[in-house]
Amino acid sequence: MTDSSIPDQLTPRAQARARTQQRILELGREHLATYGAAALSLRAIARDLDLVSSAVYRYVASRDDLLTLLVVDAYTELADRVLAAHATAPADDSREQLRLSCHAFRDWAVAEPARYALLYGSPVPGYQAPAEQTTEPGTRVVGLLVRTFAAADEHIVFAPPEDATPVLDFDSVTSEFDVQMSDDAMHAALALWAITVGLTSLEVFGQFGAEPPVDLSVLFTVQIDGLLGRLGLPAPR
Amino acid sequence: MTDSSIPDQLTPRAQARARTQQRILELGREHLATYGAAALSLRAIARDLDLVSSAVYRYVASRDDLLTLLVVDAYTELADRVLAAHATAPADDSREQLRLSCHAFRDWAVAEPARYALLYGSPVPGYQAPAEQTTEPGTRVVGLLVRTFAAADEHIVFAPPEDATPVLDFDSVTSEFDVQMSDDAMHAALALWAITVGLTSLEVFGQFGAEPPVDLSVLFTVQIDGLLGRLGLPAPR
DNA sequence: TGTACATCAGTGAACGCGCGTTCACTGATGTAC
DNA sequence: TGTACATCAGTGAACGCGCGTTCACTGATGTAC
Numbered sequence A, B: 001m002t003d004s005s006i007p008d009q010l011t012p013r014a015q016a017r018a019r020t021q022q023r024i025l026e027l028g029r030e031h032l033a034t035y036g037a038a039a040l041s042l043r044a045i046a047r048d049l050d051l052v053s054s055a056v057y058r059y060v061a062s063r064d065d066l067l068t069l070l071v072v073d074a075y076t077e078l079a080d081r082v083l084a085a086h087a088t089a090p091a092d093d094s095r096e097q098l099r100l101s102c103h104a105f106r107d108w109a110v111a112e113p114a115r116y117a118l119l120y121g122s123p124v125p126g127y128q129a130p131a132e133q134t135t136e137p138g139t140r141v142v143g144l145l146v147r148t149f150a151a152a153d154e155h156i157v158f159a160p161p162e163d164a165t166p167v168l169d170f171d172s173v174t175s176e177f178d179v180q181m182s183d184d185a186m187h188a189a190l191a192l193w194a195i196t197v198g199l200t201s202l203e204v205f206g207q208f209g210a211e212p213p214v215d216l217s218v219l220f221t222v223q224i225d226g227l228l229g230r231l232g233l234p235a236p237r
Numbered sequence C, D: 001t002g003t004a005c006a007t008c009a010g011t012g013a014a015c016g017c018g019c020g021t022t023c024a025c026t027g028a029t030g031t032a033c
Helices: A010-033 A044-049 A055-057 A063-088 A094-112 A113-118 A131-138 A140-152 A171-177 A183-204 A216-231 B011-036 B042-048 B051-056 B063-088 B093-112 B111-121 B131-138 B140-152 B170-175 B183-204 B218-229
Strands: none
Touching: A010 A044, A010 A063, A010 A113, A044 A055, A044 A063, A044 A131, A055 A171, A055 A183, A063 A094, A063 A113, A063 A131, A063 A140, A063 B183, A094 A113, A094 A140, A094 A183, A094 A216, A113 B131, A131 A140, A140 A183, A183 A216, A183 B183, A183 B218, A216 B183, A216 B218, B011 B042, B011 B063, B011 B111, B042 B051, B042 B063, B063 B093, B063 B111, B093 B111, B093 B183, B093 B218, B111 B183, B131 B140, B140 B170, B140 B183, B183 B218
């Protein structure tokens, strides 16, 4: 898990530095899981590192800086998982791509509740994620969903949500993700995104109680399959 | 806003106590909004109350106790709003009841982001809400949705989410809310619940960015109307 | 109605804890000649 | 290849801050006779 390839030709000092840097990220993830983002403390990390508290400042500019590092790290890992799952499906099977993407999203969240909370839960008091570093990794997953619906939009006619749907201007979204698609396809994409985040948050944040009344992984499957079908992407045969 | 009726026939001391008790709750709400739940501090509240820090313990057993008070307070206010909106619709119009309920949910959340975060966001580190006090107010909203779908289930045939839907045992849920309904109606209720929480959390927790690309209140309307229609509760002609 | 006693809101000091961040420093590692 | 100098990881002390909770206390309010 740790051996994220530190190049041999680096100077010993540089290797040690890289190792410590990695270790800080790992400890950050652990502390996130154990104490939550609001309680993330540089001093506690220094302690676990067997360093004096001021030494951590050789590696990290401030507490907020570490938080940003962890946010980017989490968004990146989550997006990597989702993209990998997406790529597993046949290139022409939008439904399967979306299904697998949503499941990968939930699976990661369930496995990493604290990091999920950092991304999709309450904002950390007193901390504002810097948009420049955070936006790109943070939009990879939605971007994938939107792009997949745009692709599906070429062979499928998505129905409008209702008969008289108010018109929204999605131009800034389609241009951000560099796609062309109907408003109906965009609404479908957002519906899937919202239900995925909704179910995942309800589960991870404990709204189903300590002992959920039903198997939440089955429930998720049913709900996602159901919505995909209703949106116009029914299961084959 | 403050005059929550303190009975006149109470002794002056008892009246003062009631007033202080109320004031603590209000300050708690404010601090929640300003600093977040993790940073909620009895000392800070004492300061705002012009009391010495130890005096707060006359009113509140501990910090966790105050958090529980705030959780119950927030769940209660939210549920009151949603139930009131629900009651506004004609008794036989399930679609309208649900629509108004969902909108009331979002409206409250947008108006009270910090309290919403306390209920539906990341768990507060080191704090576990006591189920005995929290479950009842915390399930009023879902209960209402479920009961409304159960009522609708009597005149409407809800379609199964997909052709071959795995069977889930919802008995513990239906008996908790004291209703009878088809699994398909239950799935529909959960879909609406999930998309409501999903859209609301995405909005309140800032996932649409500082300047959302579209009007989120319109988006919410479209999405809820769309899902209600797809679930088998279309808008009247 | 007046008095003696009980209640209890609020005080002030203290305990023991944690935090982020700065700063002058030492001494090992790395590099240029 | 050996030496002189520059870099920089880690130290230790300090600043100033905040927190929850306990405890013995004072003095005003409430109550029973």
